[in-house]
Amino acid sequence: MKKTFVTLIILLVMTLQSMTAFATVDHGGPQRMWTVPTVFSVDEPVTFYFDMTDAGFKEGIDLYLWCWNPSEPDAGNWENSSNFAKLKYEGENVYSMTITPTKYFSQGASTMSETDVYNTCQTDDWAGFWCRLKTKDGAEESDVFQAPDSRSTWKEFAKSNSACKFYATSFTGNTLTLTEGFTLNKALTIVFNPDLFTVGGKTMTEFTKQSSFGGFKLHSGLNDWTFLQGVKVWIDGCMKKTNIHKLTNGYYEISMTSPYDYYSWNYADDGSQASTLLKADEQIDNLAWLVVGILNNDWGGTSSDYLNKAGSAEVYPDPIFSYFPTKVSTQDIITFIRKYNGKRDGVLKYKIDAGNKTFTGTIDGTRDKRQVSVNLLEQLASVSASSMTLTITNEAGATLISTEIPLFTVDE
Known part of the structure; x- marks a missing residue:
């Protein structure tokens, strides 16, 4: 009986390990997408661009296209994407793929001819290019999204x-x-x-x-x-x-x-x-x-x-950092906000030094606004200090903010 129990425990652990090994990490989809040409025919070369800022993938990681409409050319290869599905990393969290859709969707596991693909993509009831971006082994995937097509244009x-x-x-x-x-x-x-x-x-x-x-x-x-x-x-x-x-x-x-x-x-x-x-x-x-x-x-x-x-060029604002309350004590909750971050900044990290205490954390959000609230009462309860030094770094470790913040006593 004891032997049977041990065997069941071992099997359970193995099952959990197996489930963990094949669990897929879900990320967000592209922040922006566009094509060159901006208006294209599916039997001509076109480059799709995917801005993966804030999607959750590590910057520069190899990503592959998984698309199932009008066909699924890489079907059966979720855990080992084909080389033809690999995207090019352009930098600044932007990926691209240049294809001729009629050729791309008539290769691999597809049963469609180039003519079939072309005709399908002209119809009103075609669902469009439904896709995910994923790592080669399928361990990480983006949200489902629809890539641009030019029928309506x-x-x-x-x-x-x-x-x-x-x-x-x-x-x-x-x-x-x-x-x-x-x-x-x-x-x-x-x-x-x-x-x-x-x-x-x-x-x-x-x-x-x-x-x-x-x-x-x-x-x-x-x-x-x-x-x-x-x-x-x-x-x-x-x-x-x-x-x-x-x-x-x-x-x-x-x-x-x-x-x-x-x-x-x-x-x-x-x-x-x-x-x-x-x-x-x-x-x-x-x-x-x-x-x-x-x-x-x-x-x-x-x-x-x-x-x-010409039109007016889109200008992304310069970064803005703020915190509130602006007058803070060791018994306050302080909120740090950084708006209009760099495309490659990713999740920010903060470090606070006060007296003999140092603690760290992350500032989550999107490129447009990253924000975190810190309970100083919890972190600095036993610390005696007249100020604290805040350092904020980006994902690559570059210092974005380094500032001293005065700490007032409650009666002040």
Whole structure:
């Protein structure tokens, strides 16, 4: 009987250990998501970006995509994600993955063809890209989230009857919104309706029917052509960089990871890449541009000149630290607040030194606001001190705050 009891205890311990070994740690989802191009076709390469600030994963940890709609290409590999599902770490808690969705979702365990994937992603009843991000072994996972897709944007563009439209990445809070007011450091895609936009007095559709047609190119520059990327037909790299290409849905588009990336360098006449001296914090007012139609490997016609105004860049506020009450004794509860933290600060740590007593803790919350309340009566009951030194560090150990806080006696 005793032997049986011991055996049961051993089995119970083994079961608990097994359950612990396979327990999955749940984290939050992406704070922000966006794509380049900002408006994309699923049979074209697209880069998805995931800002995992405050999600709970260790900064820079390898993460993998687990997506099950329109198909589940990595099915059966939860505990050992395939290499094709690995994301790239961009820094600042941002991860990316560049895929052609029709190819990605027709590989691995998927039974769908590229055509199946494309057709599914055009329908109104398609549920969208439902995903998690996870560690390779599945020990940690994000919340379920829906990655961006462009179905509604294409429909809106078609209904707008616009010949051309700018779609720049912008956020309302943390929600992705596309706006015509582009900014220097956010993604931008320009979309053209070839039946309405004219080049050389013809619609783009009519222009393509000429026997010597060689494509459409964007001749453009920021701030009234100051930071120029011209169309130089004798330079293959320039022709590729400025190319406006046609999509399966019939529209044309050109995309930039950001105007800064695009206009900070251009092709010199000898084919070399030259800096335009554009600064990452340059004040930009507009984008001057026109479309060049290529005939016989040369400029064969242009559109009218256009000038699109820039929008207002999103500026994240500088950090603000405060505590209350501002007059504090060893018998108070004091609250520390740090707003607008750095993207890589993570969970903050505090250390308090008072007299011969030192104690520590963490300051949880989100990037926008991290806060903690500390019971000084509990921590400093037997301490005699006229002040305490507060030190706050970020996840990497860098000191953010170091300040002395006076401690008043109760009768003061």
